[in-house]
Amino acid sequence: MKGIEQFREKLHYSVYPTDKFKTTTCLVSFSAPLSKETIADRALLPYIMEKSTEAYPSIELFHTPLEELYDAALYAGASKVGKEHVIQFQLEVVSDGLVGEPVLSRAIKLLEEVLLRPNAYDGAFQPLIVEQELRLQRQRIESVYDDKMRFAQQRLQELLGGELAIPSLGALDQLDAVTPRTLYAAYESMIRHDRIDVYVVGDVDRAQVTEAFAPLETLGEPLERVYPEPLAREFQRLEEEQAINQSKLHLAYAVDVDPKSEDAVRMQVFNGLFGGFPHSKLFMNVREKESLAYYAASQYSSLSRMLFVYAGIDASNQAKTEQIIDAQLTDMRAGRFDDVTLEQTKEMLYHQRRQLGDNPRQLIAWMSGSDIRPFSLDEEMTIIERTTREDVAALAHRIDLTAVYCLKGGTA
């Protein structure tokens, strides 16, 4: 994307100055190596930090000034990204010019309160808030059961092991060990030792950004990014039953492609043809031709070196659906797809990239991903353009089915 400025003070900044949006969006992201031992504390931390601070010690007191600032939206969240655990604080405010008030600088002050002066005392967060949030976190973990697609994907990832198997919210039994003190320790470790990246999109310039975030410059360490290792896996199959109407068939394929290579970009072409778009083989055959499913799709996760396939089907059609999915991969390996479809896939991938700059959050997501991938947007477009049928067929040979999970509708 032209116009993105990336630079390093002690923190790493990516800034996209533009006046085309009604908003200014800032994201401060803290990354640490993913570990089973710290995830329960780190996953809960953002939920606690976003709700109150030392100076504004309740949700009510903290959210009131945010509402005053034309609903300055301050969200925190945590996620797994490959081999790292990332805690993000996002601030989205209406542009100063549109309301004639210095909304941004005031809102950034509130973000600083969250990051630098949390609602903690003597090395511990407020016990009452922690107790509430622990209860809620247990409920969040339990309610994955109620979203059958997420449930099935989680079970599949447990089969796969490694980073994928670490539950992103932590496990229920781990929460027993989480206390106001362990959370504060996780907070201290986060602001001292994590890698900190700052992203800003809106009507700002570099000087304004560095000045606004100067108070954070004492934090963090410039950690090198860590990438997951490829993992050798035995093929596994697991079927479970629940009292549901629609069965969820989830497949995992190991993809032997380095996430930093050009092939990882070409894999997007493979994925688009295989199951990424409504013109893909999975959609056209599982849904349109055979009427077996409402959704049948694939998703490529370059960092985990995995391709996932999902379909919601009738339990009696499981074997048939698996056969059809397998036949599509065989076709891909043999290069059996027409030129029009290949071009159509490329067009869609160009479109996805060209529209990135129209949405501040998408733009920030891309900027943070571009720290991982070594290519610019234009370079990616060129790699896609030059991808041939032979490239795609060759990639299809580097994809192997490694796990099948089916949550079956039944009498259970």
Next chain:
Amino acid sequence: MKIDFPHVGETLHHTVLENGLTVYLLKKIGYEKTYATFTTKYGSIDRRFKTEEWVEVPDGIAHFLEHKMFEKEDGDVFQKFGQLGASANAFTSFTRTAYLFGATSNVEANLTTLLDFVQTPYFTEASVEKEKGIIGQEIQMYQDNPGWRLYFGLIEAMYEDHPVKIDIAGTIESIGHITADDLYACHRAFYHPSNMVLFVVGNIDPDTVLEQVKANQGGKTFEPPVLQAREQIEEPTAVKSTERIIEMDVSVPKVMIGYKDVPRAGADGMKQELAVELLMHALFDTTAPLYAELYAEGLIDDAFSFDYTSEETFAFAVLSMETPHVDSFVSRITTALERPLVLDETTLERKKRMMKGQFLKALNSPEFIANQFSRYALNGGNMFELPELLDAITLDDLYAAYARLFQADRRTVCIVKKP
């Protein structure tokens, strides 16, 4: 006609063509993408209507028709958009069906494709039969979704006769009765240009796009509109039943409290919608006294949400929560809403700033602009007047909304829990 909206920093072009089609065009400076929606005022509630005579069609047909519009004699329209680099989609609501695409290239060709495919019905018995399997799976998927079951369980319990109570996709049984002839009849009744709105927003030159649309529409002939009447429903103000329990294997019980409101149309409808939304923000946001009380008691948290739905012929407010303590949650909320309202100017002003901010932020999104503007337009309102309408709302409006909406006989509670 060109209208400036300085409050929101946008300029809108508005035209009604000779065939009755309403066209809105908005240039978003600096955007790469163009997004277009072609929307008909036809949704799941339109199951009885009069053309030459009164017709009753199977439940779920508007949604079924939406699916089938994409299949043509010469192939699938999705593919045509895809080859032109556009990403296409469609959705059906209670009152509208919208067809849409987003494109960063070939905008002219994509727009022609959009106009042509929506105005060219092509249905065969074979393709209608095939779709029943796909939509059947869509219905099954929603049947397993506790949130969806809860929402429709609530509406079903709230409404005596109004067809809003029917699931948008229908049932496997009802869609089983749909024929190609039914689809043609619905298309003829509801897809006339005079019943539709085209909205194009993004990287466009409005004059050029208008010329293109005029030429496209001028090159087609349409019979005069045949839709003479839609079913008028006499819905009582009280709810049908006050409680509904749905048994499902869920880990945490889920609850919705619904309040049935009296619908209003046009600018009055917009004003009522804003007043109720301001009121609900004042009562239920994290900064509200009630929220703080319930949070301290462990009865409310991030899982709580609220929403107000307002269309020409129905309106209702919904409070939603997941908690093991469903009964305490319901009793605390309903008791609080039986007390007299206490609200001050400071809070109202803060809520206005907040809603204004939310609205302005949403205007980053071409999708929001096209979809929501079309919704307001089809209900007789203008979305860009929202900040001014918001300014005009008074404390009295909120007191009036409170007295009207939160009455015991307008309340339904729906719960999804384990048997």
